[in-house]
Amino acid sequence: MLDSIDKNLLEQVADLHKIPQGAYNIRKNGEGVARNTTKNIDIVTKKDKPGIDVIVKPGTKNESVHIPVILSEEGLDDMVYNTFEIGENADVIIIAGCGIHNPGKKKSQHDGVHEFFVRKGAHIKYIEKHYGEGNGTGERVLNPKTIIEVEENGVVELEMVQIKGVDRTIRDTDVRLHKNARLIVSERLLTYLDQTAESNITVELVGENSTAQVISRSVAQNDSKQVFHLNLRGYAPCRGHIQCDSIIMHNAQVSSIPEISALHSDAQLIHEAAIGKIASEQLIKLMSLGLTEKEAEDTVLKGFLK
Amino acid sequence: MLEIANLNVTSAEDNDQVQILGNINLTLEDKKIYVITGPNGGGKSSLAKTIMGIYKSTSGKIKLDGQDITELDITERARLGIGYAFQQPPRFKGLKVKEMLKLAAGPNKKINPHDLLYDVGLCAQDYLNREINSSFSGGELKRIEIASILARDLKVAVFDEPEAGIDLWSFQRLSETFQKMHEEHDTTIVIISHQERILRLADQVILIANGEINEIMSKEKILSDIESLDDSCLCKEDCNKGGRASVGFNR
Numbered sequence: 001m002l003d004s005i006d007k008n009l010l011e012q013v014a015d016l017h018k019i020p021q022g023a024y025n026i027r028k029n030g031e032g033v034a035r036n037t038t039k040n041i042d043i044v045t046k047k048d049k050p051g052i053d054v055i056v057k058p059g060t061k062n063e064s065v066h067i068p069v070i071l072s073e074e075g076l077d078d079m080v081y082n083t084f085e086i087g088e089n090a091d092v093i094i095i096a097g098c099g100i101h102n103p104g105k106k107k108s109q110h111d112g113v114h115e116f117f118v119r120k121g122a123h124i125k126y127i128e129k130h131y132g133e134g135n136g137t138g139e140r141v142l143n144p145k146t147i148i149e150v151e152e153n154g155v156v157e158l159e160m161v162q163i164k165g166v167d168r169t170i171r172d173t174d175v176r177l178h179k180n181a182r183l184i185v186s187e188r189l190l191t192y193l194d195q196t197a198e199s200n201i202t203v204e205l206v207g208e209n210s211t212a213q214v215i216s217r218s219v220a221q222n223d224s225k226q227v228f229h230l231n232l233r234g235y236a237p238c239r240g241h242i243q244c245d246s247i248i249m250h251n252a253q254v255s256s257i258p259e260i261s262a263l264h265s266d267a268q269l270i271h272e273a274a275i276g277k278i279a280s281e282q283l284i285k286l287m288s289l290g291l292t293e294k295e296a297e298d299t300v301l302k303g304f305l306k
Numbered sequence: 307m308l309e310i311a312n313l314n315v316t317s318a319e320d321n322d323q324v325q326i327l328g329n330i331n332l333t334l335e336d337k338k339i340y341v342i343t344g345p346n347g348g349g350k351s352s353l354a355k356t357i358m359g360i361y362k363s364t365s366g367k368i369k370l371d372g373q374d375i376t377e378l379d380i381t382e383r384a385r386l387g388i389g390y391a392f393q394q395p396p397r398f399k400g401l402k403v404k405e406m407l408k409l410a411a412g413p414n415k416k417i418n419p420h421d422l423l424y425d426v427g428l429c430a431q432d433y434l435n436r437e438i439n440s441s442f443s444g445g446e447l448k449r450i451e452i453a454s455i456l457a458r459d460l461k462v463a464v465f466d467e468p469e470a471g472i473d474l475w476s477f478q479r480l481s482e483t484f485q486k487m488h489e490e491h492d493t494t495i496v497i498i499s500h501q502e503r504i505l506r507l508a509d510q511v512i513l514i515a516n517g518e519i520n521e522i523m524s525k526e527k528i529l530s531d532i533e534s535l536d537d538s539c540l541c542k543e544d545c546n547k548g549g550r551a552s553v554g555f556n557r
Contacts, residue, residue: 217399245399281396288358289410289454290384299409303400303437 002026002033009070009099012131012164024066025052030078041065041092051081051113054094058087058119065094069112074104074138081113089121097129100140100166109141116147118154118181125157132165139167146173150181152207158185162197163305170198177238179207187216188305191224191252202231205238205267212240219301220252231259234267244273247304308334308357308462308494313366315356315517326352327517330366334462339488339495341508343528349517350498351393354464357496358390359383370461387461391468393498395451397439403450404434410454422453425483427476445471452480456487463487464496469504481507502532 002010006028014020023041026034030050037043040060044053054065071078086092102108118124132140142162150156162169175183183203191197203212212232220226232240246254260269278300286296313330316323327349334340342350355361357368359380368376370386378386398406404419411417420430426449436442438450448471455463465484472480484507488495497504505511511528513520 279396281392281394282398284360284380285392285396286409287380288360288384288390289458290381290412291409292381299401300398303398303405306400 002028003072005072005101006070009072009101009131009133010068012133013070013097013099013129014066014068014095020064020066022064022066023054024068025054027067027069027078027080029071029073029076038063046081046083049081050079051083053083053085055085056087056090056092056122058089060087060090060092063092065092067094067096069096069098069110070101071099071108071110072101072103074102074108074136075106076108076110078110079112080110082115084114084116084124086116086118086122086124088119090119091123093125093127095127097127097131098142098144099130100132100134100142102132102134102136102138102140104136105138107139107141109139109143111143111145113145114147116149116156118148118150118156120151121153122151123155123157125159127159128161130162130166130169132167134165140165141168142166143168143170144172146171148173148175148183150175150177150183150210152179152181154178155182156184158183158187160185161188163188163190166197167193167195169196171200173199173201175201175203175212177203177205177207177210177212179209181207181210183210183212183214185212185214185216187214187218189216189218189226190221190301190305191218191226192221193224194222195224196226197224198227198229200229200231202229203233203240205232205234205240206236208236208238210236210238212238214240214242214244216242216244217304218246218254219249219305220246220254221249223251225253227255227257228273229257229259230271231261232269232271233261233263234269235263237264237266238268240267240269242271242273244271245304246275247278247301248275249277307336307371308332309367309369310334310357311367311369313356313368314364315352315361316364325517326361327356327363330519332512332519332522334494334496336461336492336494337488338509339484339497339507340510340512341505341525342496342498342512342514343500343505344514344520348515350514351466352517353514354390354466354496354498357462357464358388360390387459389455389458389460389463391451391455391463391465393466393470395447397442397447399437399439401438402434403436403438406438406450406454407457410457412458415457415459417457419457422456423449425456425479425486426450426453427472427479428453443471445473445476448472449476452483456483459491460493462494462496464498466498467500468497469499469501477503502529505529505532 258271315327
């Protein structure tokens with residue numbers, strides 16, 4: 001059922017070497033191919049549109065859900081809607097991610113809409129890795145949309161990583177934070193050749209004492225282009241911090257467009273953005289330890305995107 | 307042994323050639339400590355950077371153990387055993403202290419990172435897994451920088467104002483570390499410094515001003531000169547001290 005290409009894709013997007021422990025749903029070329037549910041985590045196929053509902057019972061602790069998507073044919077246009085219901089005081093890790101192996105000339109595309117309801121006091125860590133490969137000239141396109149509602153005292157950690165092989169991406173992330181809710185976003189993006197990437201993150205801090213921290217780091221190489229719209233809106237006494245850092249190389253282009261809006265006088269919002277080359281001091285320091293210029297560059301980038 | 311002969315460094319600024327270093331002749335022997343001192347902007351760091359290959363020489367020769375390294379780049383010189391501790395070390399987002407020390411030691415050398423950090427007065431438990439980012443103070447950064455030099459087997463180690471930003475309590479420890487490095491290895495140690503306590507470690511003191519070597523002297527001589535400096539004044543005007551400095555900085 002899963003061949004070597006599939007296994008490699010799974011390893012890249014979900015660090016999976018074999019079928020995972022716990023709950024999982026593996027989607028391949030537009031169809032579900034494997035699923036497991038547990039006592040506390042149910043996975044149900046949607047009836048009205050493609051996709052699944054993942055239901056985590058209140059109080060579930062230390063469990064994980066793997067929901068990787070793999071595409072290994074050319075010319076696919078896969079669209080999926082997934083809904084996550086995270087019960088009160090649950091604490092789970094959700095590992096999503098999409099790997100595309102495009103062997104042909106036609107475009108392969110996966111668009112995913114992920115909607116999360118994080119109930120009172122629940123804590124999720126959501127890891128989403130995107131990866132593309134294949135020798136064909138067909139484009140590999142991934143457009144994820146993530147919508148998250150975080151209820152009182154809920155905590156959401158988002159880790160969004162796209163390091164290799166995705167030609168076009170537009171990623172939209174919308175989060176609403178209620179009272180005492182907390183959001184930590186860590187985004188890592190690398191583009192090269194003539195790839196394009198756009199990341200739009202909007203966080204609405206609607207509840208008292210809600211906090212958001214968004215750290216976005218990217219590297220743009222060759223002729224690639226990146227655009228970041230990172231937007232915080234504070235409607236209540238709240239705190240928010242965006243840190244957007246990009247390393248630009250070769251002929252790449254990066255736009256970082258900040259927006260912070262305080263709609264309450266006790267909203268404290270900070271936006272920091274920086275775009276620049278690798279500091280020559282860093283390269284010289286590493287070269288003076290015996291690294292070549294290329295090795296020094298790789299070391300700086302690897303650390304930066306970690 | 308590092309031999310520098312007739313070394314000149316110039317830089318082009320606004321179409322003007324500015325001399326950075328002029329006619330430097332130096333022989334730095336194994337197992338010795340040299341302290342380079344002199345006024346700010348006199349060329350001390352430029353000499354250190356030229357030894358490391360960061361600045362290119364315009365003319366002259368540099369030889370390491372008889373091998374001409376004048377045309378070698380930074381990486382090649384580093385691999386032959388030259389090391390340079392930066393005056394203002396850069397920070398690295400995402401790179402941990404233990405990873406930096408491993409990079410410094412190279413792929414084939416086993417190091418004990420705990421001992422290295424102890425030698426620069428840092429507690430390994432607190433630092434090994436920390437990233438070398440903006441959370442580090444200037445003094446902490448300098449110590450990690452020194453540790454990264456100690457991690458290597460070097461023929462020539464150049465330290466650019468290693469004591470700057472290091473607190474008084476740790477200063478003694480630092481002096482001991484240099485002494486130990488001196489006793490245990492054949493390394494030629496070059497320290498750029500203005501500190502009397504560092505000068506006391508020197509086998510020889512090299513005074514650089516206006517891009518040239520002004521004088522090479524014993525530490526005894528410079529220390530007695532400093533003593534008389536304390537009693538006099540450099541302004542050479544008719545001030546209270548009416549100074550007559552005995553160390554001429556070629557002003």
